[in-house]
Amino acid sequence: xxxxxxxxxxxxxxxxEPDQIxxxxxxxxxxxxxxxxxxxxxxxxxxxxxxGQADTxxxxxxxxxxxxxxxxxxxxxxxxxxxxxxxTHPLRDAPFAPVGTxxxxxxxxxxxxxxxxxVPVTAPAAGTVVDVVGQPGALVGYGATVMHxxxx
Amino acid sequence: xxxxxxxxxxxxxxxGEIALRIQRxxxxxxLETVAVYSEADxxxxxxxxxxxxxxxxxxxxxxxYLDADGLLxxxxxxxxxxxxxxYGFLSENADFADAVEAAGLTFIGPTGASIRMMGDKITAKxxxxxxxxxxxxxxxxxxxxxxHAVKTIALQVGFPVIVKASGGGGGRGMRVVERExxxxxxxxxxxxxxxxxxxxxxxxxxxxxxxxxxxEIQVLCDTHGxxxxxxARDCSLQRRHQKVLEEASAPGIxxxxxxxxxxxxxxxxxxxxYRGAGTFEFLYEDGVFAFIEMNTRVQVEHPITEExxxxxxxxxxxxxAQGEPLGVAQADIPLLGHSIECRLNAEDPFTFMPxxxxxxxxxxxxxxxxxxxxxxxxxxTVQPYYDSLIGKIISHGATRAEAIARMQVALAEMKVEGVSxxxxxxRDLLADPDFRRGGVxxxxxxxxxxxxxxx
Numbered sequence: 148x149x150x151x152x153x154x155x156x157x158x159x160x161x162x163x164e165p166d167q168i169x170x171x172x173x174x175x176x177x178x179x180x181x182x183x184x185x186x187x188x189x190x191x192x193x194x195x196x197x198x199g200q201a202d203t204x205x206x207x208x209x210x211x212x213x214x215x216x217x218x219x220x221x222x223x224x225x226x227x228x229x230x231x232x233x234x235t236h237p238l239r240d241a242p243f244a245p246v247g248t249x250x251x252x253x254x255x256x257x258x259x260x261x262x263x264x265x266v267p268v269t270a271p272a273a274g275t276v277v278d279v280v281g282q283p284g285a286l287v288g289y290g291a292t293v294m295h296x297x298x299x
Numbered sequence: 300x301x302x303x304x305x306x307x308x309x310x311x312x313x314x315g316e317i318a319l320r321i322q323r324x325x326x327x328x329x330l331e332t333v334a335v336y337s338e339a340d341x342x343x344x345x346x347x348x349x350x351x352x353x354x355x356x357x358x359x360x361x362x363x364y365l366d367a368d369g370l371l372x373x374x375x376x377x378x379x380x381x382x383x384x385x386y387g388f389l390s391e392n393a394d395f396a397d398a399v400e401a402a403g404l405t406f407i408g409p410t411g412a413s414i415r416m417m418g419d420k421i422t423a424k425x426x427x428x429x430x431x432x433x434x435x436x437x438x439x440x441x442x443x444x445x446x447h448a449v450k451t452i453a454l455q456v457g458f459p460v461i462v463k464a465s466g467g468g469g470g471r472g473m474r475v476v477e478r479e480x481x482x483x484x485x486x487x488x489x490x491x492x493x494x495x496x497x498x499x500x501x502x503x504x505x506x507x508x509x510x511x512x513x514x515e516i517q518v519l520c521d522t523h524g525x526x527x528x529x530x531a532r533d534c535s536l537q538r539r540h541q542k543v544l545e546e547a548s549a550p551g552i553x554x555x556x557x558x559x560x561x562x563x564x565x566x567x568x569x570x571x572x573y574r575g576a577g578t579f580e581f582l583y584e585d586g587v588f589a590f591i592e593m594n595t596r597v598q599v600e601h602p603i604t605e606e607x608x609x610x611x612x613x614x615x616x617x618x619x620a621q622g623e624p625l626g627v628a629q630a631d632i633p634l635l636g637h638s639i640e641c642r643l644n645a646e647d648p649f650t651f652m653p654x655x656x657x658x659x660x661x662x663x664x665x666x667x668x669x670x671x672x673x674x675x676x677x678x679x680t681v682q683p684y685y686d687s688l689i690g691k692i693i694s695h696g697a698t699r700a701e702a703i704a705r706m707q708v709a710l711a712e713m714k715v716e717g718v719s720x721x722x723x724x725x726r727d728l729l730a731d732p733d734f735r736r737g738g739v740x741x742x743x744x745x746x747x748x749x750x751x752x753x754x
Binding site: 229290 | 353363372376
């Protein structure tokens, strides 16, 4: 794992596998960091891992994000595949994105587990989680709504 | 059954009327069903009736009904121990059948090896010829260089013959020869063209069937050495290789002739260790049967065979997959009366363009000898992503005339609004004198349509 990650970070030419992302998220959490962003403009790749430390304040960049338009509708967070819904990070007790969480577009807000596979469910827009409708552990289908976001 | 069944929950890897048909058979056998569906089919009837329903992807079939890995994952997640592929989609994909079994699940169909053998036309034909199933009479290999030898072959095969380039295909590199006198020149010319077009002058020849009918034999084989043939179907009414109306049995072909060909098909199944339901498709002309291909799955038109034999083919597939013996002997299978199937498509009756949309009225026919297999209910929306089949009306009667009469009434009763259908086409076909006489060839419908649209 260490060898793989050493190669992965300097040569960011493709997106890491889900288990590598899981490992990186664990390291972030252990180090007390709340996000990591890797960008490779030449390859058009951008990876942002945010682990949302339970007792940490919102990142400055997000705190400074524009306020949501008044009256804007909620955006559904929908599953990109089917699987068992996991709202809590498997390695930690904290939920990915409980009600009230500020999320950026592309943030992982839940996981789908299929045997050993884990598929991230990402926020379609930046905003605040206003409700979580998915039941943890439930078998959910493709395109199921798991939560709603009030866009910024 | 005394042994523990191999499976108690079946994943139905299909959609539409066949998914509902499979679900009915499962439920009648006390098996639970898992409906996997695309987003576009969320409101489908079999989805609502399933013990477990799981949306596995978007409307595009490549990411739902054709997603082999996704289907296997879905089976694991839902606890299904068997997969029924239906027809189309992955039903004749040998790799999928192998992957299902490799995952420790039961594939409700033949082995991957059987599917692979029948998927390749050359190996299929060789296996059938070895098993005594008649194929198109021909040279059985490359033509010799000696023209006298070629003539001898052609006379044995019988004129007219078609001379074909081994490397050809798609209608190119072939020439029909009506008379012996024209043979030498045709062979020389076709060889020259084949050399120029395909870089290979090798030729073979076959009997040219000018006005063949499409006649097929249904088989059902268990894993205990029993292989049954269930009579013949005539599916000659086709448009662009799509069957429109089918009937069982084949009009005007003696039962003894069908029995002989049926027994050869059953014997071929025993020889290759075939398992499950299958169909041998033949061209038939002037008393000659010529094997075209074998379909290694349940067919759309299977109900007309069910009507004339009283055998539930889909339940048979499930029982065979459980490892049960068929428990029926060939002599026990009756061929009772006559059955006709009209495929109902949501399509323009003249242009045949698909007609997707919401069905606002859906009045079904009924009465003795009428069966309707459909997933559609009033308010159902016909999706543009899949084929346009919205149901099948199947009539059965003691005689062909009675089956036709019952179908005519059924078509008159059937009321569909909201989408266009081909009901009027079926009505016209059933009134057509040539159809009523029986035994039209595979080109008949296209000719008939061309005349209909002519000014």
